[in-house]
Amino acid sequence: MKTLSIKDIAALANVSITTVSFIINGKAKEKSISDGVIKKVEKIIAENGYKPNQTARSLRTGNSYTIGLLVEDISNSFFAKVARKIEDKAYSKGYKIIYSSTENNAEKAKDLIHLFKSRNLDAYIISPINGIEKEIEMLLNDNKPVIFFDRNLPAIQTNYVGVDHFKACYDAVEAFIKDGKRKIALITTDVKVDQIMERHNGYEAAISDGGLSYDENLVLKIPFKQTELQTISSIENLLLSREIDAVLFSTNYLTLSGLRAIKNIKRTVNSDFTVIGYDDHVAFELHSPEISTVQQPIEEIAESIINLILKELSSKVKPKKENIIFPATLILRSPN
Amino acid sequence: MKTLSIKDIAALANVSITTVSFIINGKAKEKSISDGVIKKVEKIIAENGYKPNQTARSLRTGNSYTIGLLVEDISNSFFAKVARKIEDKAYSKGYKIIYSSTENNAEKAKDLIHLFKSRNLDAYIISPINGIEKEIEMLLNDNKPVIFFDRNLPAIQTNYVGVDHFKACYDAVEAFIKDGKRKIALITTDVKVDQIMERHNGYEAAISDGGLSYDENLVLKIPFKQTELQTISSIENLLLSREIDAVLFSTNYLTLSGLRAIKNIKRTVNSDFTVIGYDDHVAFELHSPEISTVQQPIEEIAESIINLILKELSSKVKPKKENIIFPATLILRSPN
DNA sequence: CTGAAAGCGCTTACAG
């Protein structure tokens, strides 16, 4: 049984493909197709389970009803959760999601953007990295909505949905200080994007506002490319070599590595050092003791992203680019 | 700057689009295009960063270099990890992944399959549910490779990549019994697919082979549709209402709910009951005490899936459908 | 109220 085309439906209904097309696309009234013809064609479409070929439609109209999602690593729990929420919201509007993981590799990301572009995607949701500015400009020149999230590229004028990381880290460190901590370490990545630096700045500001002095020996910057075992061992070294009473992690996966490190060196969270993680994770709540964390509002982030896309896609005039910053929530779980 | 088409390249190079097409598709030699022309055209393509429009190519050839991935929930850590591995392996062969979450809802799954079909996908990777048999047959009639994983629909003759769940659960229960446990509970879902029932059967067989008697009051079947809070509370009820010294969970997310339940009722893993989970999860290794688990070989599963797809796509004759079953690995982490 | 025809950007059988 061959897949039916619009031609087959037109033949079955004894009308032209133009008429069928108008009916499929809800333009029957506007094009004043008679009710009888509409009924007849709709019946035939339903009986045969005809679905218009989206590839042909896409070639003709330039739209694909597909959104590209480019993140660091789709299996990272933060991105996986965002991906799911975005999928749900996009699905309800008739859009599908095609994804790829950049691994923070600019070459791979550029390649992916070209691949995406050659598929007529309607919009792009990207957690960007430095070095892909030209490719982003290309998409913007094409008038495709581009929404950055998680991270921003300030050189690029496009929409950004993010979280106030400065304040998130400031609040976390402030909580440590209120709790009497004095030797507060920051474990972060060496990725050079504003959103990572903001976390560092928030840490530094809170340290200084709290009357402590900034000690760069307490800040560990983990190279993105290294294996988890290397990361764990760097963290172990830091924790063993310095006097430390509190640790703030700046990402989800670093927190997990940190908890392993603490376990490996047979220390205990809270009795040896207080810990605050980043991005909530089931493992934090199940941990004994429970791990406090800075939580990003995933649902709201996904919602804003999709709304921005739909707004751009539906508006004739180019809407102004928007910057939407949500506050993170500090969840303190382990009262000392 | 408009996106260039094959026509523009042909004009720039002063050749026909046929020639450009042959060169793009690596058929230059076979079609005996002269070396000079090849060089010239390739130079122009490189200089202008021309990329063939995949939508047009897809319409013409019927291939899209896109694979559909249909799972229960892409944010579930097991599926997210599989999705990432599949992405990596597909990417290296030039394929992209479009995903959707079925939520174990047959209506949604059917709808998604129709949507996918209308996009000319080249292959389908599906964690199936009952009720979508007709749609799968439709894809198979189209001669599209369909790979089931995680679960199978035995009524359908297609490829399946899975794990020996019977043995996995049998081994887990056997380990409990060797450890002196006598009141062994099974917490599973009510989803009616063979792979879930196999887990139940493995449990039952090991109970009986171990000289214990099967007690249906120790088996809790959680409805898929209920909220996590309801699940946790059902598990709490079971654990409080019966004498139980060991618990086997049959899925990843149920294990997580179970650990929360145990925590809520202030019991402790190992001192109150031994626990074995399903599908490894970072939270298990970080838990105190560490949680033993049945581990599915994610890397191998992803690899097999992609290999099956590539094999079918590249072979002229219809290859025989394959059933690939991997053993699960029982990881015992908390010696009593 | 409805249809014939052009065209989206490719690939490929056919011709020379």
Next chain:
DNA sequence: CTGAAAGCGCTTACAG
């Protein structure tokens, strides 16, 4: 060694 032309399945401006 290379090109003109048909056609994949749609949408839409134009004509009647």
